[in-house]
Amino acid sequence: MEAAEGNILYRQSLERAMQGCRQVYHTAALAKMWCRNANDYHETNVTGTRNVLEIAGHTGVEKMVYTSTCGVWGPTVKHPMTEADPRIAGFPIAYERTKYLAELEVNNFVKQGMQVVTVNPSRLYGRGPITDSNTVGKMVSGYLRGRWRFIPGNGQQVANYAFLDDVVAGHIAAMDKGIPGERYILGGEDISFNSFFDTLQQVSGRQLGMMHIPLKAIEIYSRMQWLKTKLTGLPPVFLPEFAERLKYDQKYSSDKAIAQLNYRITPFADGLRKTVVHIKSIMDAKAGGANIQQQEWESQRQEIRIIS
Numbered sequence: 215m216e217a218a219e220g221n222i223l224y225r226q227s228l229e230r231a232m233q234g235c236r237q238v239y240h241t242a243a244l245a246k247m248w249c250r251n252a253n254d255y256h257e258t259n260v261t262g263t264r265n266v267l268e269i270a271g272h273t274g275v276e277k278m279v280y281t282s283t284c285g286v287w288g289p290t291v292k293h294p295m296t297e298a299d300p301r302i303a304g305f306p307i308a309y310e311r312t313k314y315l316a317e318l319e320v321n322n323f324v325k326q327g328m329q330v331v332t333v334n335p336s337r338l339y340g341r342g343p344i345t346d347s348n349t350v351g352k353m354v355s356g357y358l359r360g361r362w363r364f365i366p367g368n369g370q371q372v373a374n375y376a377f378l379d380d381v382v383a384g385h386i387a388a389m390d391k392g393i394p395g396e397r398y399i400l401g402g403e404d405i406s407f408n409s410f411f412d413t414l415q416q417v418s419g420r421q422l423g424m425m426h427i428p429l430k431a432i433e434i435y436s437r438m439q440w441l442k443t444k445l446t447g448l449p450p451v452f453l454p455e456f457a458e459r460l461k462y463d464q465k466y467s468s469d470k471a472i473a474q475l476n477y478r479i480t481p482f483a484d485g486l487r488k489t490v491v492h493i494k495s496i497m498d499a500k501a502g503g504a505n506i507q508q509q510e511w512e513s514q515r516q517e518i519r520i521i522s
Contacts, residue, residue, distance in 0.1 A: 218230060218231040222240075222242050222258070222262035222263075222265055222266055223257060223258070223261065223262055223265065225265050225268075225269060228265060228266060228269040229269055229272070229273065232269055232270060232273040232275060233273060235273070235275055236274075236275065236276045236277070237275065237276060237277050237278070237279075237389055238266070238270050238275050238277075238278040238279075239278070239279045239281070239385055239389070240263065240266045240267075240278060240279070240280045240281060241281040241385075242258070242262065242266075243258065243259050243281070243283075243309075243313065244258035244259055244309070244312075245283075245309050245347035246309075246345070246346040246347045247346060247347075247450075247452075247453060247456065248443070248449055248450055248453060249308075250447070252308060255308040255309060255311075255312045256308075256312050256315070258312075259309070259312035259313055259315070259316050260312050260315045260316050260319060263280070263316040263319050263320070264319050266278075267319060267320065267323045267328065267330070270328070271323070271328055276329060277329040277330070277331070277389060277394070278328070278329065278330045278331070279330075279331050279332075279333060279385055279388045279389050279392065280316075280317075280320050280330055280331070280332045280333070281332075281333055281335065281385070282313050282316065282317055282332050282333065282334045282397070283309075283310065283313050283334055283335060283336075284334045284335065284336040284337075284374065284399060284401065284464070284466045285307065285309060285310035285313060286301065286310060286313055286314045286317060286334065287299060287301055287334075287466070288301050288302065288303045288305075288310060288462075288464075289302065289303055289459065289461075289462030289463065289464060290462070290463045290464060290465045290466070291462075291463075293465070294374075294404065294465040294466050294467040295399075295465065295466050295467065296399070296466075296467045296469070296470065297334075297396075297397045297398065297399060297470055301314075306455040306458065307455050307456070307459070317332060317397075320332055321395075324394060324395040328394075329394040330394055330395070331388045331389070331392035331393065331394055331395075331396060331398070332396070332397040332398070333381075333384060333385055333388050333392075333397070333398050333399075333400050333471075334397055334398065334399045334400065334466075335376050335381045335384075335400045335401070336373070336374035336375065336376045336399070336400070336401040336402065336464070336466050337349065337350060337373050337374060337375050337376065337464070338350065338375075338376055338378055338381060339351065339354075339375055339376070339377060339378065339485060339486065339489050340377050340378025340379060340485060340488065340489055340492070341378060341379075341488070341489070341492040342378060342492075344493070344496070350375065350489070351489075351493065353410075354414065354418075354486075354489055354490060354493050355493050355496075355497070357411070357414055357418070357420070357422065358418060358420060358490070358493060358494065358497065359497070360420075360422060363422055363423065363424055363425060364424065364425045364426070364427045365407050365408065365411060365424050365425070365426050365427070366407055366426075366427060366429060366432060366460045367407075367426065367427070367428065367429040367432075367460060367461075368426060369406060369407040369408035369411075369426055370406050370407070370408065371406060371407055371460060371461070371462070371463060372404050372405065372406045372463040372464065372465055373404070373405065373407075373463070373464045373465075374401045374402060374403070374404050374405075374464055374465055374466045375401075375402045375403060375405050375410075375482055375485075376400055376401045376402040376479075377402055377479070377480040377482075377485035377488075379480065379485075380400065380402065380477070380478060380479055380480050380485075381400045383477070383478070384398070384400040384471060384475060384477050385400075387471075387475035387476060387477060388471075388475055391474065391475050391476070392474070392475060393474070396474075398470055398471040398474070398475060398477070399466050399467060399468050399470065399471060400468060400471055400477060401466045401467070401468040401479070402468070402479050402480070402482060402485070403479065403481070403482040404463075404465045404466075405482055411424055413482060413483050413486055414486060414490070416483070417483060417486050417487040417490055418490045429457070429460055429461060432452070432457045432460060433454065433457040433458070435452060435457075436450075436452045436453055436454045436456065436457040437454055439451050439452050439453065440453055440454055
């Protein structure tokens with residue numbers, strides 16, 4: 215294994231990294247809730263993807279897997295979304311909008327004969343660093359610390375949760391078996407907020423009294439945060455477009471990936487139990503003064519594979 219440092223906005227670094235490679239997994243993206251410069255989303259997610267595609271073509275890469283998101287479909291009304299379904303709402307969230315535009319870039323290169331398979335993970339959870347874009351990790355970490363004690367609305371809103379190990383295996387299967395030009399949803403179980411926290415209580419052994427916060431109150435809070443950011447430039451805790459998303463379900467079907475890629479879904483309780491163990495280990499290490507970022511990097515670099 216050889217690790218190559220680079221940046222998808224710097225084409226020369228991509229050329230160096232891809233020399234001699236037959237296969238490329240493009241997983242890089244800007245997924246955090248807010249950026250001071252809103253154009254960063256387009257630069258990273260769209261221009262960066264175009265750079266990767268162009269350099270892959272120039273360096274003779276045979277096949278590529280592009281990591282998109284189920285966010286390109288957005289909210290669901292009745293039935294779980296499939297790869298064939300159109301989006302039924304606009305794109306108020308910059309991450310979702312730019313990932314959709316990046317998929318259009320992929321489609322253009324596929325039409326030119328490039329072998330690219332797109333995978334669409336849903337809401338990820340599992341082992342990994344607690345970052346701004348790791349929503350589930352922040353929820354679990356906050357709950358274990360006794361700081362996350364609320365459930366949005368009546369708690370019946372549903373989202374699809376994909377265990378990270380399943381999604382990694384799905385990427386590898388997409389490279390091996392995926393049909394270029396096709397999309398594959400890599401999801402998990404559809405779980406309501408109420409079920410999420412019920413399961414979290416069970417697998418963590420920690421019982422907290424939870425409060426249901428009306429969605430209207432969350433919306434008002436998000437607008438106050440937006441105003442604070444406009445006036446001060448300080449990062450918001452939450453934004454109105456994300457408060458709006460809480461009103462809708464996000465249910466997705468992985469049937470296509472199961473049938474064509476032999477994709478397998480870890481039961482939510484089992485995956486969440488492993489997630490809790492991992493986050494507890496991070497908390498224990500922090501309490502002992504360990505360098506968590508260095509440990510995470512050393513752990514993750516063992517999983518980086520440049521296939522040549």
